Amino acid sequence: MSLREKTIEELEEIEEELNEQEEEHGYSNYSMKIELYKEMYRKLSQLVRQNNEDYQSSLDYVKRKLIYCLIHYGTYLKTEYQKDDYLARSCLEESLKYDKRNPLASYRLGFLSYKFNEYTKAIQYFQNALDNEQYHKQHLYQLNEQQQLNAHLYLSNCALHIAKETYEKINQLPLAKTQEIPKQELSPLFSSLIENEQYLLRHAFYKVNKAGTTTCSKAECEKLISNPPRDTFLLYFSDRTIIAVFNGEEALLTQDQGYMLSYFLLNSSEAVPATRHDFSVVDTIIPNTYTTNVSRLRRKLTEQGFPPMIQTKRYDNETGYYCNGTYPFYIMYRSDEEIEYR
Known part of the structure; x- marks a missing residue:
């Protein structure tokens, strides 16, 4: 029987079994727990939408556990001992479906996007992280001072990378050879980009x-x-x-x-x-x-x-x-x- 066919009570029993297995065998089955909490969240959401307010506290509790697992354990779903950036990205994106203003999830997605040279995406994530910091009250997901500084530097670097790539593409256009295109001085951009990169590397x-x-x-x-x-x-x-x-x-x-x-x-x-x-x-x-x-x-x-x-x-x-x-x-x-x- 799939999780979708289980009742709330049966899903809670499965959670207990997973906790017991973790204690007995010494490893955490976060992949199964994430799927379990997602199904519990779906069922509890339906009950709350049916004006059954008795389930609201349970829904909030399951949501907290689901978001925590997605953000903090998604990186290690494939193996407990080695990080996986692609799994981390998938889980962080999913966490935002449940908590769209989570600054830490957005920040880490910005870092991964920057790492993969996806600068437009990175700008959106870093900006969301900084904008949503003021709305998120849970200290667990707030950015520390170094992360806030890094987010601003990453934002600046993303814009510089995009500007550099854009200027290079402009010069390759056929019309650029026949029309008077404004000349862009790239050396200050390169200088700022290099300085920011060096700072981020020194304080990584x-x-x-x-x-x-x-x-x-x-x-x-x-x-x-x-x-x-x-x-x-x-x-x-x-x-x-x-x-x-x-x-x-x-x-x-x-x-x-x-x-x-x-x-x-x-x-x-x-x-x-x-x-x-x-x-x-x-x-x-x-x-x-x-x-x-x-x-x-x-x-x-x-x-x-x-x-x-x-x-x-x-x-x-x-x-x-x-x-x-x-x-x-x-x-x-x-x-x-x-x-x-x-």
Whole structure:
């Protein structure tokens, strides 16, 4: 029986089964969850349109979960360990069908369009991201200061690219050889374009440790990863994968594991360890799921030869975890993709 033929109650049971499977097997079936939430949203929307207001809160709740999965997990639908720009684009576009004013979805679509040299599309997305920032109240999807600055620079670069291409095409037209066409000086455009590109490259990544946050280039991140300092923990959210590095050993992490480890490094301490509530962004995480996920992360790091870093402590009647701070660390990630849970 397809999801379309299921009742709301049956769909909720499937969601429970998926959650149980995730806890048991240690991987997240976000592809199935997205399809499930889409069908739940469709059915609940029909009920609300029939003036059954009792379902409005359920509809809002399912919508939040669907949008979150599309924006934050669409990149990894094909595999938990490697990003896919084309899947990301498809999911981000779909998220805008449910939340057309979502600034983060528009921003990331602008970045992908720019990456694919689709400058007209990129202008529309970046402008929408900036325009809709004032309307969107959820902090989860608002742009940070670096993203706002980048959006303006990308907008400027898109216009410069389009102008450059247009002037080149004008000069190739037959009439351009016989009529007096206004001469366009391209050198200032090239200069501005190059300066903007260089800035974006120099500030493409954040490099974060306990002392604070600085920006750097992708090349600097890769240089640090290829020649890491001794007894220093590195966590790198690259353009394709998430890897942890320590004294020559590497561990490939899932998106959830990368986010969780970054939170432990940056925001946890023995005095205030991180509990499951720190990771309950759109849904409540049950205690067993949280402890199981942390155990899997610990085991993966240990199996790859990493020293024990994540400690356990009871906090507010919850199981909490924190990094013991034995080793210095660096976390590196794209300034275009703010890490979750920070």
